[in-house]
Amino acid sequence: MSEQVVIIGAGVIGITTALELQRRGHSVLVLDRDGVASQTSAGNAGAFAFPEVEPLATPGIMRKAPKWLLDPLGPLSIPPSYAPKIAPWMYRFWRASRPSRYADLLDAQARLMQVSSSALERLIPAVEGEAMMQRDGQMQLYESEAEFRISLPAWDQRRAHGIEFELLETREAIAEKQPSLSPRFTHAGFTPNWMNTIDPKTWVQHLAKAFSDRQGRIETRGVRALTPLENGTRITLEDGTLDAAKVIVAAGAWSHHLAQTLGDHIPLETERGYNTTLPPGAFDLRMHLTFSGHGFVASRINGGVRIGGAVELGGLSLPPNFKRAETLLNKAAQFMPGLNTQGGTQWMGFRPSLPDSIPVIGPSPNAPDVIYAFGHGHLGLTQSAGTAELVGALLDGTQPPISMNPYSATRF
Numbered sequence: 428m429s430e431q432v433v434i435i436g437a438g439v440i441g442i443t444t445a446l447e448l449q450r451r452g453h454s455v456l457v458l459d460r461d462g463v464a465s466q467t468s469a470g471n472a473g474a475f476a477f478p479e480v481e482p483l484a485t486p487g488i489m490r491k492a493p494k495w496l497l498d499p500l501g502p503l504s505i506p507p508s509y510a511p512k513i514a515p516w517m518y519r520f521w522r523a524s525r526p527s528r529y530a531d532l533l534d535a536q537a538r539l540m541q542v543s544s545s546a547l548e549r550l551i552p553a554v555e556g557e558a559m560m561q562r563d564g565q566m567q568l569y570e571s572e573a574e575f576r577i578s579l580p581a582w583d584q585r586r587a588h589g590i591e592f593e594l595l596e597t598r599e600a601i602a603e604k605q606p607s608l609s610p611r612f613t614h615a616g617f618t619p620n621w622m623n624t625i626d627p628k629t630w631v632q633h634l635a636k637a638f639s640d641r642q643g644r645i646e647t648r649g650v651r652a653l654t655p656l657e658n659g660t661r662i663t664l665e666d667g668t669l670d671a672a673k674v675i676v677a678a679g680a681w682s683h684h685l686a687q688t689l690g691d692h693i694p695l696e697t698e699r700g701y702n703t704t705l706p707p708g709a710f711d712l713r714m715h716l717t718f719s720g721h722g723f724v725a726s727r728i729n730g731g732v733r734i735g736g737a738v739e740l741g742g743l744s745l746p747p748n749f750k751r752a753e754t755l756l757n758k759a760a761q762f763m764p765g766l767n768t769q770g771g772t773q774w775m776g777f778r779p780s781l782p783d784s785i786p787v788i789g790p791s792p793n794a795p796d797v798i799y800a801f802g803h804g805h806l807g808l809t810q811s812a813g814t815a816e817l818v819g820a821l822l823d824g825t826q827p828p829i830s831m832n833p834y835s836a837t838r839f
């Protein structure tokens with residue numbers, strides 16, 4: 428049987444794209460080996476972090492990395508057995524952080540954020556999703572005047588990209604927005620246009636239901652390989668084959684395995700992240716908090732509090748090290764006095780990360796009927812609605828609202 432459009436992956440990227448392609452009149456089948464929101468899109472911090480336009484590979488970051496790596500439970504870690512495997516990715520990451528390249532990447536990230544923010548505002552009413560949003564903004568916290576000063580160039584970059592913010596330079600100003608924090612936080616930056624969903628998993632399930640209610644099909648089936656045909660693509664499944672006119676690969680941190688079957692070598696790695704979700708009543712959290720110097724955040728999830736972050740460059744198969752989640756929770760208890768750390772649930776997820784912090788959104792170099800939509804790293808939820816609209820334009824052959832060159836799969 429031949430399908431019109433098959434999307435591989437039912438995470439936030441695959442499902443948001445499925446809804447958009449359906450809206451454009453396509454008949455869409457989504458395949459996922461584990462079902463809707465079964466991986467990274469289930470447990471993230473739930474932030475639509477539109478003000479976060481700075482790519483991770485910032486100039487000077489490689490000077491900070493050795494200090495972070497010295498602490499095995501610090502914000503960045505590389506399990507020794509994975510170090511040789513991650514070295515080529517790290518080299519590309521370093522190249523992306525050079526000032527000349529960084530400026531272009533910042534611009535690409537900012538454009539994708541703009542497209543994504545306006546696309547999300549179209550999507551929310553279309554799926555009656557406003558009740559699932561928390562529009563409280565975000566506060567980025569600093570522990571000294573010196574740390575705050577170091578952050579100022581990044582705030583200048585945000586200003587240059589039209590991002591609204593307020594800088595807070597006293598403990599009192601911080602307490603007005605978020606009471607009961609440790610007095611160690613002396614300065615902060617507040618971004619009002621940052622949003623959170625009440626729960627990222629529920630959000631994707633809600634989108635999946637809207638898609639299914641409009642005759643969209645989602646099947647729990649694993650994909651092994653893709654083969655270009657004269658017209659379309661053959662999909663080799665774990666339980667058979669399927670031909671499709673167009674295929675979208677939105678398989679998160681596993682996408683490069685499928686790209687490889689087409690002969691495309693894309694340097695996708697995973698930045699594993701950890702968190703603990705505490706039940707309602709754990710803390711009176713008023714908004715998303717970012718503890719800048721410590722690589723973790725606190726967000727409100729289903730009335731409770733999720734404490735999470737960290738980057739572990741450890742690949743897809745090593746077992747999780749939940750000491751990382753415990754370390755973050757212990758730090759959070761110091762930063763948020765009174766935080767009730769009992770009754771939490773731990774989680775680890777695989778951020779799909781390209782070395783230049785920018786996703787791949789565009790056709791496979793070896794198979795023009797296959798479109799890639801993966802590699803969103805720390806920002807997949809944030810950039811999901813924009814990615815969906817861009818894939819829609821590529822599929823229909825219409826002019827995307829931004830140049831697609833920075834997101835091309837041929838850039839590596």
Ligand SMILES: Cc1cc2nc3c(=O)[nH]c(=O)nc-3n(C[C@H](O)[C@H](O)[C@H](O)COP(=O)(O)OP(=O)(O)OC[C@H]3O[C@@H](n4cnc5c(N)ncnc54)[C@H](O)[C@@H]3O)c2cc1C
Pocket residue numbers: 435436437438439440441458459460461462463464465466467468469470471472473474475476648649650651677678679680681682685698699700701702735736775776777778779801802803804805806807808809810
């Ligand atoms: C701790 C942490 C916090 C985060 N916080 C945020 C945040 O606040 N805001 C934000 O924007 N982003 C955040 N992220 C990043 C975000 O979660 C990811 O970028 C996003 O979930 C990626 O979505 P995806 O759809 O590409 O991948 P996934 O959600 O991983 O979905 C990929 C799907 O593909 C399926 N799949 C894979 N291979 C195959 C195959 N061969 N056949 C069939 N199915 C397959 C998988 O089963 C999976 O369901 C965070 C990540 C972590 C780890």
